[in-house]
Amino acid sequence: MKKGILAILLFSSFLSHAAPDADSILTAVRDRDDGYSYVSDVELNLINSDGDVRPRNMYMLQKDSDDKEMTYIYFYDSVDVRGVSFLMYTYPEQTGNADDQWLYLPAFRKIRRIGSNDKRGSFMGSTFSYYDMDKIRVSDYQSTVIGEETINGRDTWVIVQTPASQDVINKTGYHKVTRWVDKERDIFVRSEYFDAKDVLFKRQEAVEVEAIQGIWTVTNAKTVNLVNNTSSEMIFNNLEYNVGLDNKKFSKRALKNGLKISSIKEVIQGDEG
Template sequence: MKLTHILASAGILLSVFADASANDANNILQQVRDRNDGKDYMSTVTLKTLSDDSLLNQRQFYMLQKDIDQDEVMVLAIKAPADVRDISFLMRSFDEGTAQEDEQWMYLPAFRKVRRISATDKRGAFMGSEYSYYDLDKLRVTDFDSKIVKSESVNDVETHVIERTPKSQDVINKSGYYKLVTWVDKDRKLILKQQYFDAKGILFKQLDVDKVDKIQGFWTITASTMTNFIENKKSTFLFHETLYNQGIEDAIFRKSKLKRGIKDSDVAELIKISELE
């Protein structure tokens, strides 16, 4: 066989393997996106940001989430400290098949206005933390070219390690990321670790899942940390009083309800109903 034929055959095989890796990676990521997390979800959240272990700020808020039709909607309502109390957010993740851009809205009580967070604004820091608004969006499979690069253990849990590169400049513009490396729990289909790289290929940020608990039969991330290596800062999400399938009304997730926010009484009533069932 001629060398050119051997090289051509090798090229075809490499192409087949590359396509297979991409398909496998996309299937795994789709399972992460579609993982069963109940009809609705609620949690009380503490968000801490530190620099050299010194506390810079701390936020407390309610997080409510629900599947409505083919979309996933989430409301975040800040309850402390006083200077940011009653700021609230609405996030809607559309079925990727519709090719619609996910939406984020924010209510600022000082201005008594609800404004949309544009795609490019999603690179901004969420409430002064190391998490960006983009980081809060639901995982999008089709925005990236993905491939499995290896298997690796994370805290004694076997994971797929998937390398992801943006498909377009638009994705880079809204995310600020030029490459992601993602560690996916093989069994539970949870992202346990993720690294973020800039235009020069420098690792500048890393997400680590610190704790996973099983709540009402659902594997649930209850603590995670985002570390910014450039700024030498880190932010930690801590989730408390997490409950699933509480029968949260659709009306809570309307944009028109953002000004009212989520009150302590709303959460207390949902917990009361849960206890009665």
């Protein structure tokens, strides 16, 4: 009996040394270097069950300020969404402040705030949700490292997450999440999402990862709805980090004004100092 107890203790000790704490891994993902700003010309491709592709093109801008991270998206192509814009403020998790999101629909000339329980909805008709656009909030889940696995040649930690509260389920629609975290790059290689019956219904993968200006960057992210066999991909083109961006680009006024430019380079200003 004593040998059995000793074996369990030794095995537990081995696991504790073999893998970092799950929250530490996820915090490293959330806080990894992504520059103080970036711009990109992004393709959002909506793919139906027959494989037909409906492209939507958007400019994406992101910038850090003193108390938040700001993201602005402007759809400049595709008749049904042209002129639509999206603004998001992401606050440091330790503040406890929920992220803010707003959507401007030119047909109605109105700015709509995306409430917490609306974030599980589809982002612009895609298989990405509004919640998927947020940075990960580690405290939303109780997370455990369950093992290691090699995915597409990358060594990863495998982490299972269960929502910390019913509010998180209401906000996300996810009852369990399994994530594969690249050990070296601190990025999600794959995420799988489960419903209340523990059925896998959505999978997200980093299809392409590149080092841009020394920063590991997911340049192609794909999300598949396994229920209806639709999918969406975001492909980031002409991405540039640490550029000068005017704070006025990240305001509610900017939502209505849009971006009257012919190239993403036109929003870049000189060094901010």
